Amino acid sequence: MRSLNVALLPRMAGAVCSATLLCAVSFAEPPASGTGQPPLLSQQSPNYQPPPNYQPPPNYQQPAPNYQPPPPNYQPPPPNYQPPPANYQQAPPPYPQYQPPPSYQQAPPNYPQPAPNYQAPPTAGGEPPVAAVWAPKELRFTFMGFTAKYSCDGLQDRIRSVLLKLGARPDLHVSQGPCAAPLGTPTPFPSVNIKMNVLEPASAAPPVNGGAPPQVVAAHWKRVDLTGSGDAVKEAGDCEVIEQIRQSILPQFTTRNIDYKSTCVPNQLTLGGTQLRADVLVVDEQGTKGTNASTAR
16 A cells, blocks of 8 residues: 545545645555466566565466566467477578579580599699609500501501600600511501600609709699590591500509590491590690709609
């Protein structure tokens, strides 16, 4: 109960009071709703004290000390709501839809797809120069084929062009082996003797015993295609010589990303059935350095 002193004016509420008379009027706080609980505003007051005759509901539970009331726009969960398990991980937000770059152009419908084991060559200028040294190599190459036939001088010219394309030093020497047929006449097993210098990384060069270390040159990786002549019939007939070059000549060079396939059948031509590409280490045009292999390592 609280009292409020109000100066009643004459003729108010059917009573007559003097102009100087103070009438005491008592106002009772409205009772709470039928739950028997005090008003919500009183509950949120820091110094709230429940009335002496207040009785909490039978199922009332005291809130935790750190309890925070829900926000004004809180919506209770539906009756069948099940809380997530303890190990629940929130799903990541969806990725934005991919947009191709502005300069992208769609390939035509009949665009050929690369081979399953194709590896794209490195971009020009995308790698630093490689310090390399020249290493001498010697080998004998004998061609044994059934589909195509070579003369001794024809095989000599073919192997020389392959070696230069793979990065051998131009002062290489390719000589004919014993030949049973006249000049320009195909023979069953022509052969050539090869002496050449090829590039090897300076870090992989063997140590020099007593002699002067080899000169270091600047080199780079180059993609070489040994079957890209444009003559499909000639390439199909050369499948056997390409296969033997892959086995005996290519390992003499420093290579990577070798892409080789062959469907060679003796005495048959399979167009597009043979392919040999590789990255080889070739010398820069002006890549000679005035250092030695020991300082490069």
